[in-house]
Amino acid sequence: MTKEITYLEAIREALQEEMRRDPKVFVLGEDVGPYGGAFGVTQGFVEEFGERRCLDTPISESAIIGISVGASLRGYRPVAEMQFGDFISCAFDQIVNQAATLRYRYGGRASVPIVVRAPCGGRVSGGLYHSQNTEAWFIHRPGLKVVAPSTPYDAKGLLKAAIRDDNPVIYMEHKYLYRRARGPVPQDDEEIVEIGVAATRREGDDITLLTYAAMVQPALEAADELAKEGVEVDVIDLRSLLPFDKAAIFRSVEKTGRVLIAHEDVKTLGIGAELSAVIVEERFDWLDAPVVRLTYPDTHCPFAPALENFNLPDAGKIAAALRRLAAY
């Protein structure tokens, strides 16, 4: 049984269901309480779960994560909201040093089942400090997991999986998709989307297109474009960024021999770098062309739409890159 809802509603549903299922799950963050969160994700939560399980915090991102780690040591499963993913940099030490290393330094005697929700991404006129894509910093840090859903279905399933996971998970939710992405979502409490498994959104034998989050839709449009020109693109939505689904990627590469990676994060050391490097390392002989990246340029996210659009990858730019790759 499924229901058509938005990406944002899917996030809310996942939280609600997990909080109903497991009394150890609670949420904390700035304005998540009576206000219901800057984007309304936790609307109605105080009424249903009380302020103790939907806790307004002071403006203290570092403490929010530290508190989550502490609670997790006592068996809780806190879901911490960063009001904007950009502010995660204020909690950086608690994430990369405290949360990511705890299990290792404890000799495996404890784990840190926390989720950090980070509303991320551009095309919402957010400017430099309300548009960032910060996944790469965390993908680079062993001990964390990172997910980035593109559909309501995955938004729900991955958040449920993240909450149930015994490791710290950074959950990147894309602001552009909040109300724009609509789709069917399972109403079965137990249906989750496994972390580490990619989804093929479109099959094709000619080019592998690896992408995720708000780039999936333009990637599919570009693929449709190319289909008209006789080029069939395999569009893989990574969904999980750490760990990413090597098996699915390799299966596609073995079939196509050509790879384009599209992401909204900047190019240098964006996840595309790792994907390219791994493919080259392990599937070199299957490649008929260079693995190519289409990304945000190495700069910040400007406010004015004219500027932001210049930077953002879109269907047109992806189609152009696909064409170049097909012609290689």
Added chain:
Amino acid sequence: MTKEITYLEAIREALQEEMRRDPKVFVLGEDVGPYGGAFGVTQGFVEEFGERRCLDTPISESAIIGISVGASLRGYRPVAEMQFGDFISCAFDQIVNQAATLRYRYGGRASVPIVVRAPCGGRVSGGLYHSQNTEAWFIHRPGLKVVAPSTPYDAKGLLKAAIRDDNPVIYMEHKYLYRRARGPVPQDDEEIVEIGVAATRREGDDITLLTYAAMVQPALEAADELAKEGVEVDVIDLRSLLPFDKAAIFRSVEKTGRVLIAHEDVKTLGIGAELSAVIVEERFDWLDAPVVRLTYPDTHCPFAPALENFNLPDAGKIAAALRRLAAY
């Protein structure tokens, strides 16, 4: 004219010469004052420059960077010391959001000529929080520069260049090299090592080996090993990690067609990923074999030597990787 000194002394000399040359240069950090720094880099500075130009700060990494940014806006060139590079995570927001974006958001009307010295790296029994290699987080952030010298010569020349540079520069100094690396250093005040230029440490036509910092020495040893087996390795010391020297890298790749990247940072989204991706994107047709990475595994840096040695790349592991690559 040159003099034989250690890596650590070279850092000190660079600081002294720049502070003598330019009254706007000053250093700040924890225990850098009368104590002379945890590693002794600023020994004698208070005597020569006074406490105002060699300022002991409270334990406040975030403030240290914020203060540096403020001072730089008034024409100063602060050199901030992180006592251990690991603690840079406590100053993350001030670096990636404040310093790295200021010029851009100011419409080019200001710049941030600060240097952040980060003693980094392992093989010093430092454990999880005194051994980290954090360069990748900063290479991923537009607006910063990142350098990582391997010799006293470069330690001095790059620090001088970093201080004179009008952008925020993260200066990664490797603790293992402090007293172990000795070598000639120019005594000419004006001799600097340009940021963005790699150094070829050994010429060879068979394999390109890209590396930096404490991995250069083992890389050279491994190359000597391979030479005995008839394989000549081109060893390139990157020195600058952002920007890195694409031209030098491509020249070598065009010659060898085979690339090994060795670094002490972890594999996933370590700089090796970017180097590999760029080479594949732009020099695919020159490649006779997959670009291969030899790195720290994706885990933390353990304390016990038995564990740390298991993780650390060394001459033996590099030689083995070179052999595999030569045989491809």
Added chain:
Amino acid sequence: MPSIKRTKFRLTNDQLLEILYWLKLIRAFDERLSVLVRQGKVRSGVYTGLGQEAIVVGTCYGLRREDYICPLHRDLGTFLMKGVEPGVMMAQMFAKATGLSKGRDSALHSGVPELGIFGNTSMLGSNLPVAAGIGLTFRMEQVDHVVIAYFGEGASNTGDFHEALNFAGVQRLPIVFICENNLYAYSVPFEKSMAIEDVAVRAQSYGFDGVAINGNDVLAVYQATQGAIRRARTGEGPTLLECKTYRWHGHSEHDKAFYRTDEELAMWRSRDPIPTFTTYLQHMNVLEPARLEEIDARINTTIDEAVTFAENSPEPEPTDAITDLYA
């Protein structure tokens, strides 16, 4: 007419009228912005300081060009008082090429070194260490300039607040810290984010004075600031002034502010700093009706011209998205 003696810091009648002008100009600027957002001419990210103007004016009035300000998001008025043209500031809000950041960001996210204006990131509290760095250079040079550093009561819970004020205290830097305590941090009321009555007490942790004052009384703010500035200029170190106030609009123009009562808002609207000050000036015979009209007319024109300038300004060149990253 004699000059007003209510404060130790004498103000001439012209100065008093100037203060009124600034109060009204800043009010009008924010009010216009509020309309422009609704018209879709200015995109999101508008955080008006309506109701809080006395703090901006009382703290900035009389600053030197060399003095530095480090404002918070509600303090666009400080940019104007420190010398940015209203048209340029409006263009910044329109994200036009003529704005301070050339369209790269809006509001306070840009600065002007020559005018002593620091423009912060969005990260609350992160302007305060920068303020400390600027103050440090004043002390190094042994010049008697000061820094005015602003933050909300909510931002006083960030780590950067603590690290910065501690450093300023131990180094006795010439900084006046202005807390704009408007009782809410977005939706969160003061008492839900800290267990104290006054943010001012926090100064005790850093070894300098903290005082809570009426932030809606422009002369009280001016007097307290001038006292703190005098101490700062003479090497006596920082002061924390907590200005109790209230914001009339929501957190941003998109926030309906259901978290507070109509009564509370009405009560605070009755403490509007502008009529209070206007009446005062009238009672003191400083302000004739004609003069008031003249001021209002001038402000109207200024704002209209600012909007026209912004509207007529060119959009940024798309390729400017990637310039100015490195020096």
Added chain:
Amino acid sequence: MPSIKRTKFRLTNDQLLEILYWLKLIRAFDERLSVLVRQGKVRSGVYTGLGQEAIVVGTCYGLRREDYICPLHRDLGTFLMKGVEPGVMMAQMFAKATGLSKGRDSALHSGVPELGIFGNTSMLGSNLPVAAGIGLTFRMEQVDHVVIAYFGEGASNTGDFHEALNFAGVQRLPIVFICENNLYAYSVPFEKSMAIEDVAVRAQSYGFDGVAINGNDVLAVYQATQGAIRRARTGEGPTLLECKTYRWHGHSEHDKAFYRTDEELAMWRSRDPIPTFTTYLQHMNVLEPARLEEIDARINTTIDEAVTFAENSPEPEPTDAITDLYA
């Protein structure tokens, strides 16, 4: 013999002797570590708490198993008092497979959930938000356990300190914050890192009590802690206890501590918490010489056995370098 009434919190003679035992055991543990570093048997990273034992013992004595501690780097003794075997702790210092972290790190960088021990990273202050999170769960469950959270005066200048104590204050969490003010943060003397007399005043910023006490008087520390614990258990929220003390050795065993005078050290050595307490017990006729010898002998054996256990313990398996990363 009657029990000692000096504190409201009555202690039997056996308990007083137990306190003496702990003081001496912890002293002996650190002294042995100091020797082992010099012998090269323990690798770097040794920060002894010699001279500060009264704080560890006075704060930990009488804690429940469910109570949580969040120690700082000088507080290895808290691990012992909370139930970690001396041999295991020594093995942790030797980085052996039998140590708490299986050789992955040493000292406080590991923890034991079942014993209520949180082991922090190196980042000073970063244990305090974690302490707040633990305290929050106690309050959620409405159980009356407490958290004892330790930090140096130097660490009280970090952002995390501020964010954590503010949260603890506004949520009235059952936490006792223990500041070990030993006058130095590495080489930096107290007065060069903050402009206040007592770290205790910082509690005022968070709406709870802060008290400065003699950290070298184990009974004074015990009494103050028990008072704070009682308040915490009954829902009255946190307390900050600043324990004035001094560390005899350098910051780490590699630091010659040239930044302080011999006189200062001598003065503080004369305030050694152990002889003071021993003499007191003798005066009170609680401690016969035979008993003292017995205690010393027991401690000697314990430490010897701990070292033997650590020395004989296996090195970690190299491949353990990459395990236990994910659950």
